[in-house]
Amino acid sequence: MLNAHRLGFRFSPDTPILEDISLTLKAGQWLGLSGDSGAGKSTLGKLLAGYLMPQTGYVTLEGAALPKNGVQPVQWLPQSPELAVNPRWRVAKILREAWTPSDAQCQAFGVKPKWLSRFPQSLSGGELQRVCVLRALAPEVRFLVADEISTMLDPITQLELWQALKQEAQLRQLGVLVISHDTALLERLCPQRLHLSGGQLKPY
């Protein structure tokens, strides 16, 4: 179980982004998070994955603090995959940084063998996104924060990506926080949904 306990966060002293935010994400649960642009959704996602530290409150995984070393069991997947890869590494090295997906897993996520010898700049944003999603599914990973990951994909590729992720999550009982402006997508993927507004979370 991934828990946020009364998180508070601000980038500058007079502008609180998040205030007293608590949430629970269970193994196997798909939870949707919507909110206006700038509401703090990505900030909350980064706090949950340990990319940012809260000024008040804390995050626990199975009752303990997130580990400081090794593969991070809570993975934050950002909207822009090109910011999350080393441009000097070929795609094969990027994909296999933490683990080696099987050929069947590559196929399920639409990752083509011919991309592996190329550099990430030569892949489209949607192609690189699929590489990054698969890269994040190392065996140690228990939770995903999927932050607008399908925005740049065409509808068919989007569907295929979510189907592959659903299947993998079901198999491994991964908990997934899906962050999106697309409320129809959230309604389709997530039985429980929250809306972030004015620094507060409300069921939606």
Ligand SMILES: Nc1ncnc2c1ncn2[C@@H]1O[C@H](COP(=O)(O)OP(=O)(O)OP(=O)(O)O)[C@@H](O)[C@H]1O
């Ligand atoms: N590093 C930073 N320094 C200062 N302010 C920041 C920083 N990162 C984000 N912010 C501000 O914090 C607020 C929340 O940003 P965040 O990216 O979490 O919003 P969001 O809900 O994910 O927005 P969007 O839907 O547009 O992606 C915004 O006003 C943003 O400008």
